[in-house]
Structure formats: structure tokens, C-alpha cells
Amino acid sequence: MSDKWTPRIVVFQCQYCLYSEADQKWMDTQLPPHIKLIQVPCTGRISPLFVLNAIQGGTDGILISGCQPEKCHYKEGNLGARRQLDAFRRFLTYLGLEEGRIRFAWIDVSERGRIQQELAGLEKTIQAMGPITRLATRAIPVGEKR
Amino acid sequence: MNSLTLAIRQEAARLLEEKIVDVVIGFEAGTLPLKAQPAFITRKEEAEKLVFNGFCQNNLAAYLTRFPKEKRLGIICRGCESRAVRALVIEHQHDRDKLYLIGVPCTGIIDWRKIERRVGENTLQAREEGDEVIVTTRDGEHRFRRADVLHDSCARCLHPNPVGADIVLGDPLPEGDPERAWAPVLEFEALPPEERYAYFVQETGRCIRCYACREACPMCYCTECFVDHTAPRWTESMITPGGTQAWHIVRAFHQAGRCVSCGACERACPMDIKMTYLVDKLSYDMMQQYGFEVGASDEKQPPFAAFTLDDRNRFVR
């Protein structure tokens, strides 16, 4: 593992995520290239298959950010997501994936700067674990295009 | 000929004669020893073909979804099958009032692989006698204690008795031991992650992607499976580590809260891949986290549909 290794992170963000204006702007424009932002209407939209695709594709960490409970734009989408994705995460852990590669945060609009903290936290966890090895069985060689 | 078989034949004949059902799904003697095969009886006279013994290894509930909803079905239901039927009825796959469940308490299915591992592939005849299985091969007769050659899933079966059956033939059996049922999950979980992953890689590495497990499973009834999709292509369709792993992960995950632990998938697998440890983990989680057990109730929705605000939360921060 070289010192230069940069973890690749996918952020699944609910479209209505209760970010403050500044944080949303930061997410939209300032995100470093090793972090990919994928917007979905609601965390409830995140199929476990999306997560599996990201893991198998060699993504080192996944951050899912959604709205606070009872503040979900779609009433209870975030609760559905919690149940399904929690089960899926536990299942992947059971198969040997390091816990902590998948992080799920409920962020409130009053929590300014929280998303940056969560990203930094995730990055720190991943740095400690090193690049993903288990389950990353669909990794594509650098630069390959379809 | 055991008394259960007789009772089943009588009940099947009665159902067909009184036109309570159109088809009775049961087992008939297989063409090979150690294996019975599913039978679909439509006429009263054919009821004589039915058998019931420890060699009946299919999950008959799997055939429920292959009949149109108008058909009235009589199904021989062991514990696992009856719970699968319940789950399928909740999932609107058939109307309960068009089903007639002939419940049979089940003492477990004999694992022919365990026997052949000891006697080789030369079985001529096999039969059960009380707690023993007697196998005749070219080199003579072998006697096995039933408990030694039961299929793994059956050995740790929690609910051998059918639930919600219209009639139960035979005497109820004692319920299984939960500790024993969940032991494999807990043991596996206790292993270090790298060993768990290595085991998963090793098992899935043998997979030839024949999807026999999918066909054998009563709960795998989608018209088009996610692995067959082309838009999007969820996973690699060839036999690659990525593809086979994704298949096993997602197949198991789709069973979360639905698997009845019958073990039909493992029995069907031509490569003898262990896979019940996957789904058992999910079943264990569903029970621990959300108090959900498949087939326990007639109404309860699968756990992913029943999320609440008060879900236990260790995940979301």
C-alpha cells in the first residue's frame, strides 16, 4: 500500500437532505474528486444493490446521508432505508466486510458542517483499514471505459 | 408402507373425490433410491401413487406459484412448507381459501449425500424403519441411525409441525431447540472476518450459476430474477467471483424475513455449496432485531415492510 493511496468514497445523498445552504453548496461544488456524490430522492430509494455495486466496484467507503427521523421529506422513507440497509450492512459484515466502511448519517439542517465531519470521520476509519480487499471483486483496471 | 402415507393417500383421494381441490401436490417414489419426487395428482385413482418418507427432499410450496391462482391446490405440508405457504399467501401468491393444506409433522429429510459419502454411489434400495435407515448396496446392507444422516437444516429444524394446516395427519412432534438452530450462525460469526470471507469465497467459488437453488426455493418466484436483468446489469452474468458472490449475497438478502430454513437450496445444489449459513444469519437478525419469524403469523408483513420509528438503531448516527 503506497502512502499516496486515496480512498474512494461514494456519498448517497437524499435530495431533500436537511443540509444548510452552505453545506449543500459545498457538497455540490467543493467535493474532492475521490468522493462521488450520487443524489437520490430519498434514502429509501437506495437499493441494497446500489451499495453492493459500489462495494464490488472497489469503493472503499460509502456514506449515506439522509434526513432526521420524522423530518423525512417522504414521511418515513428514511426509516425504511434504515431497516433495509442496516440489515444489508450487517450481512456484509457477517461475510467479512469491515464494519465502518458503510456509514449512515441523519443530518439536520441545524447541524452546520456535520457532513464534512462525517466525511472526515469515514475517511479516517477507512485510512485505518486500508483499501477495500474483501468483496471488491469487480474492480475495474484504471482508465478502462465501457 | 407407513401409516402416514396411507393417511395421505386417503385424504388426497377424498379431496379429489369431493372436488375440494383440483390438484394435490405430494410426493411419489423416485426413480432412484434415496430420492422421492414431486407428484401432481389430479385424479382420485392416482392418489395411490403418493408416498411420504424421509426421502422427500423437495419443498412442495415451491410449486404453489407455478399454478394459476384459480386452481384449488391441496399441498402436503411439513413444518417448513406450511410456513412457506403462509409467507406466500401474505405475498398474495395464492388465495388461502383456494388452498387445502394437509399437514404432516416431519421427522426430517435424509441427506443422500451423507449416505453416499459412506457407501459410495451404489445404492440399490433404501428404506426407513423407525429410527433407522436401511440402505442396500451391492456389498450388502447398511444401517444408519436416522439422526446421523439427517439433512443439516432438518437436524436443527425449529418447527417440525405444520402451521395453519386444514388437517394434520399424525401426531405433533416436539419443537426444535433454538440454541441448536442458531448455533451455525453464531459459530460462523465468531470467526475472524478474514476466515469468514475466505469461507464465503471458497464456497461461492464452486458455483456454476445453474440457479438450481433458485428453482428449489419456494420463495424465489420472480418472473425475472435480478441476475437476469440487462438494464441495469446488476451484476456480471458470467461465472466470475464478482458475479457469483453477488448472486449469493443478493439471493440470500432477498430471503431476509422470508426464508423458512427448509434447506431445499442446499439439497438442490449440484456443487454441494453451503448456503444456509447466509440466510440463517438474516433470519437470525430479523428475529433478534425486529422480532420477526416467518410463518409465525397469518398477517404480519415481512420485516422490510414493517419499519418503525422505534427500530433498534446502532447504524445511523
Next chain:
Amino acid sequence: MVDAARHPKVDIRTYTEVERVDGYVGNFKVLLREKSRYVRADRCNGCGECARVCPIEVPNYFDMNLAPRKAAYVPMSQAVPLVYNIDLDACIHCYKCVEACGKLEAIDFSMKDKLVWEDVGAIIVATGFSHFDPSVMPEYGYGRYPNVITAIEMERLNNTAGPTAGNVIRPSDGTNPRRLAIINCVGSRDKHFNPWCSNFCCMYGIKNAVLLKQTYPDMDITIYYMDIRTPSKGYEEFYDRAREMGIRFIQGRPSMITEDPETRNLFVHSEDVTLGRVIEREYDMVMLNQAAVPQPDVDTTSSVLNVTQSPGGWFMEYHPKLRPIDSPNDGVFLAGACQGVKDIPASVAQGSAAASRAGRILHSDQWEIEPIVAVVWEDRCVSAQGKKCGICAKACPYGAIEYEQGKAAHVVTAKCHGCGGCVAECPHNAITQMHFTDAQILAQLHALLAERPEEKILAFRCHWCSYGGADLAGVSHFEYSSNERGLRVMCSARMDADFIYEAFRLGAGAVLYSGCHPQDCNYITGQRLGAARAERLMKAFEKMEMTPGRFRVEWISAAEGDKYARVINEMQAVLNSIPKEKLMEEIERLRPEMEKRARRLREVPQVEEALEYSRQLEIAMVGEEA
């Protein structure tokens, strides 16, 4: 205050609580608890040596806890009388103060609370208001974000006698804020907390903005408001001045304040209603103009003084328009915000008015009241027979009835206002009201329904509203059915259910039950008593399957002559719509039930004689005609 203290006829008792009030107008007996200060007021000269040596510091409540005070303290430097006080909860009993006090020997730790009875002729309640605590509104972050402060905290910061000597600083870092947001209606006009408008906050916010702008001309001040309310003399002009000074006004109620965790700056999030756009603006400091709320101990005060509360907890005035200073308890007057939120000029005006109202009592030897008071027939009262009752005492809005099991209920005549609620409520007909006795009302009722009762509409009207309404209908020449027969009582509370039953027993075609609108009752809660009774009656008649419309309940004010006429005409239309024989049949069908229900009325003393007298009269009149 100092002037008042020096006045020979003014006696100021501070640090004293009213424990109990007995008696009635002109003859109150008040029990006072003079709380011990552990400093003897007669010896303390207010030098402050005790506070100087006291080692204990606790937050100063008067400075909104922004500064400390000692355990030996005066609440504020302008306190009258200037007597120090020892906070025993904080005191560690080092006795340094005793030493410092020296020869004065004013400090006395052995002091005890003193209970004193005083005779007074009148009481003025001026307990003021309290402040809404905005920390229950998490969206504004008060308590969480240091730079969100309340208006009162700003008041202390901006006061030269305050903890910062008038230097307005941010609590987070001590710098002067350059951008300040003032948010109006925090906890007021909000149904989650206090539905009322706190009256003075608009002006108060503008005042603070103007003061700050004068001190810090560069300060960027924005006021968030829903509506600016400037209804008094000179107020709108003041508002104009504020705008001319460059104070910004944004119409829009902020939904949320967020904080930058590093700079501790605040972002106020609101819609600018005039723009129709959501705006987020950054400020250094936010001031919340919180609602005025009743004092936390208002319930105790209210029960001690026997003064009822209006919704929200303010003290209830006798009448919202006509007698805003008197309380329902004669001789007790309300002044200032304890009666309802009001600003300083209004409070001063009300205070002066209360003083002169009280003076009227103190200057007269006798106190005249209306003679329509309630009287108890002691021999009929079941309480005297040892039974549990007390219904009359509960019904009385003035607390004029003293009830004690085993003794007959006793009406304190000086307190009784003559609504008649107790009379109608008493299940044993043991109370009557002078000039409105059961016998008198019944005699009227019989006379009104003497001829062709089935054609008549008997209208019970309360004296203050519906009777006035009918009067207005008359003088305005609004036409209404001539079959209407009015019967006046003082309040709908007096409209005994028995009268209604009796009316129907006699065969009345229709009965109107009318009184003041709920909020306008002249007897505080009298209308509510009547309305509850009317509802019970309505249900009973529904059960009896009486034709709907024959019994009608309407609240008609003295200004609603048109309504009175319309209601009567509508009732007439109902009567017209019922075929005569059907009506007669219904009357006959219901008569036994009505008779049964009205029977108790016959047991009332004098009723039979009164009825006999009216019968005689009738015979005589009919005879004359014949």
C-alpha cells in the same frame, strides 16, 4: 418609588406575600407573610458593607444571570427600601457580614418569617407579567447558541447600570456585534405557546433598535416581524423614525436559526414575505422579543384573592369593555399587565384608575348593592341536614356562597351580584333570588301562557343582552311575530330547567332560551352555566322526540335587535310549519313527562299561593271582560 415610600399614608411592604384574604368589600382581612431577610430593616442603612465582605457569588437574577451578586445583596440598586437581604440558600454562614455590620447589628440570622393580619378596605392587584422562556423553541437555539439572547438580556446589556455598563457585547467572545437581528413574536401569536399578541413587543423591539442605533450608528439592525402593531399615539411616528434611521424590517417569521460552530455567527432563516423568497442572512447576534406571559404563581394569587382567570392565565376583569379595572370580587381591583398584556402608559392609566376606584370605597361609610341577592332557606338546604352538596357554591362565579357540610349554605350578601345561577342550580330549591323568586317567575309564566299557549313563543331573555336586543328590535321597529312573550331574568344562569318544563307543560308552542354571548356575560361565568343547562335540555327534548325548533337556544347581544327579530320569526315559521292537530298531539304526548320533570317546582314555598293569586286575577279580568 422613593416618593411613595416617603408618603406618610403609604406603607410599602416588600418581600411580603399575601397568604390569605377573608371578608368582603370594605372589610377585607389580609394575612401577610413578611419573609425574613435576616437583616433587620429598622437597623440596616444600606451601606453595603455586608455584600462587600460576602465571599459567595451567585448569578444575579435581576441582571438575567449575566452578572454575579453576593449572597448578601439588594435585588437592584434602586430598591426601595434599601435594605440588604441574605440569600440563605447560598449563604455558607461564615458570618463575615455580621462582623462587617459592626455596631449597627442589623444582621440577625435568628429572624423568622412573620405572619400579620391587616384590615383593608380595598385591594389593588398589580403583580405584572413574566417572560416566555424561548428555550422551549429549539428552532431558535436559545440556550444552545450563546449569541441568541432575549430582549430582557439585551435590556441589561444596554443599560449603563447593567453588568457591562451599557456595552453591548456578544456573549460568545465579548466583541460588539455589527449585525443584529431582532425577532418579534417569539412565543406569542403562536398557538403552540401563547395565542395572544403580547402588545408591546413591536414598539419595544423598535425602541431597542433605535437605542442601539444611536449608540452604535454602524450597527446593521434587522427586525423580523409578522405584522408591526403601532396603535397608540406617536407610535407609528416612532416606527417611521426607526425606518428613517436605517433599521431594516423584514416581514417573515424566521423558522430557524443556525450557528456557524467556528465563528458563532448566526444564520436566520426566513421567508421574506414581500419578496416571496426564502432568505438566509448572517448575523452576529440575535435578540428574541419573547412573549409576555402571566406570572408563574398566578394560580396561587388567583385563588388567594378569589379572582378568576381569563384563558391564558391573566386575571379576569369584571367586564372586558365596561368594567376593565374591577375584578369580579368587589373591592379587589386590577392594574397593569396582570390583567392582560399592556404597555407602560396603559398600565399607569389603569393603576391610577384602580387607585381612584379603591378610593371610592375607602371614602364611603356604606356600600350599596342591588337588592336582587340570593337568599337561602336554611331549613330546605340539605347541607344543614348533614348531606354533601355544595352545588350552589360551585355555581357562584363570585365565591359569595360559603359552604360547609353540616351547615346551611350561607350567602355573603355583600359579594352576591344576583345572577341567580345558584338558585337555578340548587336541586332542592333551597335558594331563591330576591325579586326573581320562583313564585314570581312562575306567576309571570302562567300569565303569559294563560290563553292559547300553543300559539305562543315564550322567550326567556337575560337582562343585559337579550332583553336589550329585544328592546332594540322594538325601538328599531323590526317586525317580529306578535306571538312572542318575553320573560326577563337577570342572567341565563337563572333560567331554571323547571321553568322550561313548566312552560311546555302548560302547552307553550315554542320556548326561546337566550342570553349574552359567552365572552360578554355580565356575571363572568353565568352564561356558561346557562349554556351547559341549555345543552342538557336540548338533549332531553331530542330524546323525547320533540319537533326540532320548538326549543331554541340563542345568544343575542343588546346590539343584535335584528337577530332577535329574525330568531323569533324563524321560530314562528317552525310553529307555522307544524299542523295544529299534530302540535296539540305532541303537547299532550309530552305533558306527563313535563309534569313529572316540573313537579319539584311545586314544592317551593309560596309558589302555590302565587299561582292561586294569578288565577284569581285572571278570573277577575276575564270576568270583567265578560
Next chain:
Amino acid sequence: MNHQPETFADQVRAIPGGEHLELCYSCGTCVSKCMIQQKVEPEYNPRRLLHKVMIDLDQEAFADKTTWLCSACDLCYPACPQQIHISKVIGAIKQLAVEAGLTTYLQTAVVNELTCVACGLCVEVCPYEAITLVETSVMFRGKAVTVARVDPNRCMACGLCAASCRSASIGLVDKFSNEAVVAELWDWIRSPVVEVTA
């Protein structure tokens, strides 16, 4: 007073949930609470919509995006100082709009009727009760089959159904379809943004 529902405001008020319409004093709290307004549609403004209703501008209310975009998250309800259940009022307006023959312009969930097995999971997870199981005339397995159907006037396109469907037979279209999300993900995974370990 018992007058008949005549004006548009009366009609809205007559629908349960719409009663407190006229209590609104236009403080704008709801608007600044609303995430649709901030994240998706700047034109979105419940306060204005309520006002349009109050002064009987029915056609303008129907044409207002607010009518169709409110997803009843009810962030505004606890914030409203007048305790108006705004999403219910908007629901009442939407109901009248639907009765007037209008439909949502949202791209709502669609069902692939060929692969749907009508397990009913989507019916259960849908927060808006927009999905029902119906018999359809699509001939399959010899007979008419039961499939899930989405009521576009109830669906708010959250995608909860799509995430829970095992056979991926129900889903959103365009930007949030399975194809689009997976393609977006893999385009990035394949891109040489950073060194990939293998």
C-alpha cells in the same frame, strides 16, 4: 350559518383537513421550513398557495406547482404558529384539482407489468398508499395476472418501492431510475479519477 359550499375557499374548507385554511396570517414560517422550496423548486410556496385559495383563485391554485409537489413531510406543521395542517390543506386542494381533471406533472413510479409478481411489498412500504394490486389484462401465464399499480396522483416519487422490489419491477424513471443510478456509479468507478487498488 349554514351556507352551501360555493366559493373555492369554501370547497377546500369543506374537505377534512382544509378547515383551518383561513387562519393563515402569512408569516412565511412554512415556506422557510420547506425543503422543496430550497432544494428543488424555488417557485414552491405554500403560503402563497393558501392565499390563492383564500381569494378563490382556483385555476391559479391548480396551476401552482405547490399543489402537486407537497409530499406531506409535515416539517411545516409543527412550526406553523397557527397550527394549520398545511399538507392537509394542500391535499384538499390537490383533491379538488384531481376532481377537476388535472393530474400531477411529477414523474411518478412505473411498474413493469411483465415482471411484477404482485408480492405486495411495495404496497406496504409506500408512504402514500399510492400502490394497489390490480388484475390486469396483460396476458401472461395463460391468464390475467395481478400486478402492482401506481396512482400517479398519490405517488410522490420517493423510490421506496424501487429499493424494496426484489425483481426491480417498479421504479422511477429518468434521473433516478436503476439504470441511471448504476450507470452514474459505474462511470465514476471506471473513471481514472484516482488510483484504484486491485
